[in-house]
Amino acid sequence: MERRNIGVIDIGSNSVHLVIGEYYNNEYFQIIDDVKVNVRLNDGLAETGQLEKQRMAFGLETLSMFTSMCEAYEIEKIIAVATAAVRKASNGEAYVAQIKEKTGLDVEIISGEVEASMDYLGAINTLDVKDALLMDIGGGSTEFVLIKDRKKVDGISLPFGSIDLAEEFDLADEVTDQKLKDLDEFLKKAFDETPMLKKAKGLPVIGVGGTIRNVGRIHRSMIDYPLEIAHNYRMKSNDVKRICEMAAKMNFSERSNLKGLSKGRIDIFVGSSHTLERVMKHIDAPELIISNAGLRDGIIYNYFGYNEDNLVYDIFELSLVNIMLNFNVNIPHAYHVFKLAEKLFEQLQPIHGITQDVHKMIRASAMLHDVGIKIQFDNHHEHSFYIILNSGLLGIEQKELLISAFIALNHRTNKKIQIAEEYIVLLQDQERHLIDQLSLFLQISEYLDRSMDGVVKDINCVIMEKEVQLNVLTTGHSVFDDMIISECGKKFKRVFNRNLTISNKVVITHR
């Protein structure tokens, strides 16, 4: 097998991070390891202007371990970058030289602008968003990118991050009103001196970085959100505000019991989350879109030839193909089933009356309806449900993803859809009805190509008052007509209040 690994090391101000990606030539890409050590190079930097010896030593030790790890993974390329702490420190370049000498690693100190660009590349290639203000709160800097029509219009890096704020305004433990007031004044000045923020008025914020991921996790935990998906999680500004204010009212020990907040972030969370909230208020952002992808992902996209002028054209499609290849899906069959399901959807428009855009859900559920076979053929519809929900399909809303998973789950059952209790909060009656309808189309389509050979060339639905006649044009052997009626007939009657009948016609095509 021609698997190849690449490694990206990110020497940040709070943590030093290694990501290992595996890829196949012209096939798929996947993260296979991700390890982070809280080195905190930024500690004390503001006071002395220098990296502390102890932090540097810990960083070196970590990098030496990462280097050995990369060797174990037989990495074809390591890309190592250093950001704010090393950038700002007067001994930053000397430290990079020392790293080279001790570990052989070539570390590039990247500018705030490059950092912002990579953040942008990571986020814009994994989120289906056109216009937004991207904000990445790091340990020692904060990047902003103004995105319009997927293009990077402007970018800036401000030289403070979660660690600086916590130190400067003494926010590690109890946060008094006075401290917050001082912080607010500081932020107001910084924002006012950043004219691009004015151009972001009314845009959603794409949030990158540990602080923002923690805000999302705290929120999901608070509302018992049933999906554990960090990327593309969306929050209204009010919810962001509520969480930031709550954290600011807690002292250190109270915060250490806050579910969703990482241990390594208890002391530096208030300043940075407060900054997020202030930015959202400043530009009047309607919502926060959390991105799990940022700098490191941007570097990987860049390595694969993507750049600001060459973005991933269709995030959803690329991701779908990636997953199909990763799980060895029978693509001709999946595609045939998708086309048939789409035809059923179109032809039965008069009786289903669905007006919302369900295209992605039909496509995701049809292309991945058999993906669970990789786990085991038995009960593979259940495994497909699990994989669809958990394998990180991009470019689709989380709720649409859940619905797609349920559609696939129902592709081998004639029973009324059962929603596990944990998901009920997310799916209303109307959405359950949608799952019933779309899963019925998928199930019929799956039976039409149960022989896996594309025998059905076309279908034509005739809608009558009490009946729907499904006319099937095939090129050969009989299809599973009886099975379709026995497996789907009752459900069809329940969902559309019409009897389903099938009529077969064998045609010889000259294609």
Next chain:
Amino acid sequence: MERRNIGVIDIGSNSVHLVIGEYYNNEYFQIIDDVKVNVRLNDGLAETGQLEKQRMAFGLETLSMFTSMCEAYEIEKIIAVATAAVRKASNGEAYVAQIKEKTGLDVEIISGEVEASMDYLGAINTLDVKDALLMDIGGGSTEFVLIKDRKKVDGISLPFGSIDLAEEFDLADEVTDQKLKDLDEFLKKAFDETPMLKKAKGLPVIGVGGTIRNVGRIHRSMIDYPLEIAHNYRMKSNDVKRICEMAAKMNFSERSNLKGLSKGRIDIFVGSSHTLERVMKHIDAPELIISNAGLRDGIIYNYFGYNEDNLVYDIFELSLVNIMLNFNVNIPHAYHVFKLAEKLFEQLQPIHGITQDVHKMIRASAMLHDVGIKIQFDNHHEHSFYIILNSGLLGIEQKELLISAFIALNHRTNKKIQIAEEYIVLLQDQERHLIDQLSLFLQISEYLDRSMDGVVKDINCVIMEKEVQLNVLTTGHSVFDDMIISECGKKFKRVFNRNLTISNKVVITHR
């Protein structure tokens, strides 16, 4: 990629069945499709001695579809066999010739003895059982194989199956006492004329075939069994008896509402399940071990060179390797973690005091702890739990499998183990404690090789009254000592009531 597919077609008395297996040269094997059509070739055979025209036509149509399906899968080899119905019918050979003419398929009519042998090969290579009576109830015949020390000692095929019994004793709908009495008399005579059954006294029954799978499914549904694993499901004789008696008391329409009973089997279930129960009584079998593998699997094993003198040597190991390769597990890391976990288990014997044989659970959970990365690195411990539970690992008890999954689930968390409500019925306090202990060993071991490079060469635990000192010999960079203490220390204290400390020694090995 050098994926290759083989197809096995089994023309049975009740159904015609196609299984597609995919394999890699010297790598893994997996079922990727499995389709069955209830053709019922046996219908009416008893009366006329011939296959009915209509059934033959339906069979041909099905086989023509299967042939096209095999072409779509680019099968390298199709193996097609016919069993009892074709074997018994006077026009069986003519039918096979007709199949050859119409579809090109070479069908071999196999004898009852060969059928029994293949059943045996399928079951014995997938179940960790030494001595048993194998019983395969088909539509038109019933096979028995006496197994001692994994060897086939004797085999026989009786010329009646579920369809014959249902027809002969009129058991499709209401079953009167008189009908059962007649059936009993018939069975008694058949059993008495089968001397090998005497030699099976006291052995468990390995059950193969749809009837027996249905018995298991009905039972799992009745007791709300939380795992959906048919293979290696075990039932006490009393439970088998209860279910067979219950089904016999129901008429057709009542049985059609019996959860777990297949639609295509409602009319033929009573005779065959009653036969199962009678056999178990006849030989005084303590339990039923359900095998999902039978004839078709035996044929596949046979194709790969296994036979009665060359069985799969270690079912558990082969299956474990299969899963690791299928999910692209980092094997050197997994193996290293396993060795370390085993050492912790051995060295800490005085304080954990586990006496039961937990070897398979340690091995399964350690080798597969990272298997979930295939689905997504984020939350991969949860995905590992899912895959371990659902990917059909062989040679391990279902409860041990569940425990292994929970051990892996806990390899990245320091929290007290949470058992989802559905599994509580299967895991008692004692088993939860076992999971706590073993997952702690796994977690420490995982951190010891977190750098994936085998840097830890040996460990040595010193047990003191209030402390366990973990001495670590490494060849290089520091390991994650602080993280081990911060992530596992509290749990260690809770589980073993001792503080965990770590001491590192860098050694240079000459290996």
